[in-house]
Amino acid sequence: MAETTTFTNATQILEPFRGVKKVTIEEYFTSGHRTCQGCESALVMKLMVKAAGPRTIVLGSTGCMYVANTTYYTTPWVVPWMHTQLGSSGSAALGTAAGLKALMRKGKMKAEPINVIAFCGDGGGADMGIGAISATLTHKEYNSLILLYDNESYANTDIQISGMTPFGAHTTFSPPGRAKRIMHTRWKKNMAGMMAAGHPECRYVATVCASYAVEMMNRVRRALTIGGPTFIHSLDPCPKGWDYDPMLSHELGELAIETGLFPLYEVEDGQVRYYGKTKAIVEGRARKPVREYLLKQGRFAHFTEEDLAYFQRKVDAMWQTWEIPAVVPFKRLDATKSALGAT
Amino acid sequence: MAVATKAAPAAAEDKELLISGSEAVAEALTLADLDVVTAYPIRPYDTVMQAIAKKIANGQLVAEYIVAEGEHSQFEIVKHASTVGARVFCGSSGVGWAYAMECLVVTPPLRVPMVCLVGNRALDDPGAFGVEHNDALFVRDLGWMLCWIDSSQEALDTTLIAYRVAEDRRIFLPCAISADGAFLTHSQALTLVPPKEKVDTFLPRYNRGDLLLHPDNPITVAPQANEDWVIEIRRQNDEAMKRASTVIEEAYADFRRVFGRAPDNPWFEEYMTQDAEVVLVGMGTISLPIKVAIREMRAKGKKVGLVRLRWFRPFPTEKLVAALSKAQAIGVIDRDYSMGSPFMSGVVANEIRAAMYNADRRPPLLSFISGLGGREVTLEDVYKATEMCYGAAKAGRSDAKTHWLGVRD
Ligand SMILES: Cc1ncc(C[n+]2csc(CCOP(=O)(O)OP(=O)(O)O)c2C)c(N)n1
Ligand code: SF4
Ligand SMILES: [Mg+2]
Numbered sequence: 001m002a003e004t005t006t007f008t009n010a011t012q013i014l015e016p017f018r019g020v021k022k023v024t025i026e027e028y029f030t031s032g033h034r035t036c037q038g039c040e041s042a043l044v045m046k047l048m049v050k051a052a053g054p055r056t057i058v059l060g061s062t063g064c065m066y067v068a069n070t071t072y073y074t075t076p077w078v079v080p081w082m083h084t085q086l087g088s089s090g091s092a093a094l095g096t097a098a099g100l101k102a103l104m105r106k107g108k109m110k111a112e113p114i115n116v117i118a119f120c121g122d123g124g125g126a127d128m129g130i131g132a133i134s135a136t137l138t139h140k141e142y143n144s145l146i147l148l149y150d151n152e153s154y155a156n157t158d159i160q161i162s163g164m165t166p167f168g169a170h171t172t173f174s175p176p177g178r179a180k181r182i183m184h185t186r187w188k189k190n191m192a193g194m195m196a197a198g199h200p201e202c203r204y205v206a207t208v209c210a211s212y213a214v215e216m217m218n219r220v221r222r223a224l225t226i227g228g229p230t231f232i233h234s235l236d237p238c239p240k241g242w243d244y245d246p247m248l249s250h251e252l253g254e255l256a257i258e259t260g261l262f263p264l265y266e267v268e269d270g271q272v273r274y275y276g277k278t279k280a281i282v283e284g285r286a287r288k289p290v291r292e293y294l295l296k297q298g299r300f301a302h303f304t305e306e307d308l309a310y311f312q313r314k315v316d317a318m319w320q321t322w323e324i325p326a327v328v329p330f331k332r333l334d335a336t337k338s339a340l341g342a343t
Numbered sequence: 344m345a346v347a348t349k350a351a352p353a354a355a356e357d358k359e360l361l362i363s364g365s366e367a368v369a370e371a372l373t374l375a376d377l378d379v380v381t382a383y384p385i386r387p388y389d390t391v392m393q394a395i396a397k398k399i400a401n402g403q404l405v406a407e408y409i410v411a412e413g414e415h416s417q418f419e420i421v422k423h424a425s426t427v428g429a430r431v432f433c434g435s436s437g438v439g440w441a442y443a444m445e446c447l448v449v450t451p452p453l454r455v456p457m458v459c460l461v462g463n464r465a466l467d468d469p470g471a472f473g474v475e476h477n478d479a480l481f482v483r484d485l486g487w488m489l490c491w492i493d494s495s496q497e498a499l500d501t502t503l504i505a506y507r508v509a510e511d512r513r514i515f516l517p518c519a520i521s522a523d524g525a526f527l528t529h530s531q532a533l534t535l536v537p538p539k540e541k542v543d544t545f546l547p548r549y550n551r552g553d554l555l556l557h558p559d560n561p562i563t564v565a566p567q568a569n570e571d572w573v574i575e576i577r578r579q580n581d582e583a584m585k586r587a588s589t590v591i592e593e594a595y596a597d598f599r600r601v602f603g604r605a606p607d608n609p610w611f612e613e614y615m616t617q618d619a620e621v622v623l624v625g626m627g628t629i630s631l632p633i634k635v636a637i638r639e640m641r642a643k644g645k646k647v648g649l650v651r652l653r654w655f656r657p658f659p660t661e662k663l664v665a666a667l668s669k670a671q672a673i674g675v676i677d678r679d680y681s682m683g684s685p686f687m688s689g690v691v692a693n694e695i696r697a698a699m700y701n702a703d704r705r706p707p708l709l710s711f712i713s714g715l716g717g718r719e720v721t722l723e724d725v726y727k728a729t730e731m732c733y734g735a736a737k738a739g740r741s742d743a744k745t746h747w748l749g750v751r752d
Contacts, residue, residue, distance in 0.1 A: 057556055059423065066567065067567050072566040072567065072568045072572055075563035075566055079558065080558060080562055081562075082556055083565035083566070085415075085419060085446065088416070091411070091415075091419035091423065092419065094423075095379070095419060095421060095422060095423030096423045096424065096427055098420065099379055099428065099429035099431075102378040102379050102406060102407045105405070108548070132415070132416045135411065135412035
């Protein structure tokens with residue numbers, strides 16, 4: 001029985017929810033978790049698995065969404081759930097999908113499309129686990145979704161800088177001090193753009209924000225339907241790490257989009273499609289100034305006007321000089337020159 | 344259940360093949376109908392992954408063959424595949440095994456019955472391809488079953504036995520089979536490869552049971568337990584390791600019934616120990632030069648024997664103590680080091696010292712460290728060690744020093 005072509009598992013066809021009233025009522029992430037009040041990442045978990053439905057296996061790497069979410073005897077997960085190591089979301093997705101596929105194609109398990117979702121934090125995903133995620137995104141024969149919930153710090157260990165922490169933010173590893181106001185001078189990684197640009201056979205990459213819940217769930221449904229390995233980056237306001245009143249989580253998510261700091265887009269088969277408020281920005285609506293977003297958060301309380309201006313310039317450059325605005329940071333030579341000339 | 348040993352049909356005969364230790368493991372994996380395997384290159388274990396790749400390419404084995412981007416992922420991928428019910432295989436050598444350490448740590452408490460081949464290799468630095476046992480020994484305290492083999496035949500047989508034991512619901516622990524780099528991974532010998540029917544009689548399908556991660560069995564695996572439960576979970580692991588002693592004996596007995604071979608004593612091989620005054624102890628292919636040396640010494644009237652330890656975890660404490668107590672002196676030759684340990688001895692020597700502590704009869708025990716980095720253990724080395732053991736036997740005590748054999752001054 002020589003196999004000449006590669007075998008691809010079928011996927012569940014999950015049509016988009018057409019409006020909030022059409023969203024299914026069943027919950028697969030329920031009570032039992034112990035996250036902070038206003039934790040947006042917990043909402044992401046709930047929406048993610050609501051979108052995926054009951055025939056789903058979820059793997060979660062170490063971080064708040066494990067430690068604060070999955071206490072023995074009080075698990076909130078209604079679907080099967082398993083912990084994976086901090087840097088292992090890519091491997092967890094791949095191994096689970098490969099195990100199911102092997103058993104199904106050899107007739108050792110009833111064949112049916114089962115969603116495999118592995119989630120990771122920004123520390124686990126964009127720092128430690130980036131190699132494994134990258135590898136998984138090249139294994140097109142295995143269906144899985146890797147969802148990176150980005151609360152912009154190693155939150156569970158007491159809020160430390162990750163490669164996804166915004167410039168200048170106050171964390172326990174980057175406290176503003178007398179000699180150094182800004183301890184964290186690196187710019188945030190462009191995870192979704194990098195995953196999309198670097199993995200030509202990954203059919204679907206998207207960014208989401210749970211402030212736009214239906215849009216977010218529909219991106220999850222698309223990722224699971226299209227098949228192969230897929231990647232979603234979710235920006236999650238975190239009251240503890242960002243230092244704001246928990247009731248502002250939703251609003252901060254909106255501001256991240258409206259300031260253009262975090263673009264909402266999907267890349268399907270190589271085609272970039274902006275959506276939501278980001279689409280309006282691309283079509284000409286003015287971006288709100290980033291200070292409106294930054295100054296609502298204690299982690300930027302030490303910023304001077306100079307810091308705010310620097311931040312604004314960096315965001316402006318994303319929109320004005322990147323070849324695909326806010327997605328891919330390459331620029332045409334002349335555009336680079338004019339941008340440099342302007343400063 | 345059918346017993347396949349007698350009146351087996353013609354098709355059900357063993358085949359005899361000239362294969363290396365790594366190739367013998369690949370034969371066993373094919374017979375075991377492996378489901379998921381992950382590979383990453385490092386010498387010398389990677390010969391097994393080359394052999395499996397050929398089997399899959401030629402259609403002899405249907406399995407997911409995943410080349411990982413590092414050993415950490417290599418071990419994590421199969422760990423997860425196992426939790427959804429797949430029979431999995433993995434392996435590594437030296438620093439590759441070290442790179443996977445985090446994953447090796449979590450596998451036993453997750454009760455994942457992974458089977459691995461460790462092609463024993465010296466750790467960096469400096470670079471060396473040759474054998475040392477320190478790599479596999481990293482995990483000796485963590486709930487891994489560990490064994491050492493010394494022939495292609497044993498490689499094949501032990502792989503089948505390892506799955507049978509690891510996947511037994513009473514155990515559900517990973518098992519690493521250690522094969523000395525080059526001496527066994529790459530050396531060919533005539534090996535009996537049994538027919539699939541016999542293997543099916545011996546090795547049931549892996550059944551993950553109530554631990555299966557599947558939408559029909561919506562469990563939460565490895566939740567945050569903290570001090571509320573961790574000690575109980577450790578204790579359960581420990582109990583599983585204890586039960587492994589019984590299950591391993593059952594498996595060898597059943598292997599003998601089905602395949603018509605397998606040692607009576609699974610735990611260690613005894614070579615000319617019956618009347619031995621000095622008993623040497625070692626693991627792996629060091630048995631080869633020691634056996635030659637023993638025959639030479641016996642020709643000159645010296646009663647020397649060898650205990651080749653197969654199973655290091657679980658450690659066969661009582662049986663080993665009973666076997667070694669009879670000697671006038673014991674010489675343990677470690678192919679590993681344990682720097683700063685009691686008497687600066689090797690790992691095996693210190694384990695045996697600990698095991699002998701409560702024995703009624705405790706012969707003097709000498710510790711030797713030899714063959715590191717793949718250096719040949721020569722007959723001269725063995726003669727020298729034996730002479731020192733005779734000295735200790737005569738004195739009735741050992742000087743509790745550790746002797747390095749074959750080291751340039
Ligand atoms: C290998 C390893 N190193 C360090 C840790 C400690 N640790 C536990 S949770 C965590 C934070 C993870 O951050 P992130 O992935 O962003 O998730 P978050 O906690 O922010 O939700 C760290 C560093 C660990 N569990 N494993
Ligand atoms: S620290 Fe942030 S991510 Fe963690 S539980 Fe609290 S709000 Fe959620
Ligand atoms: Mg984080």
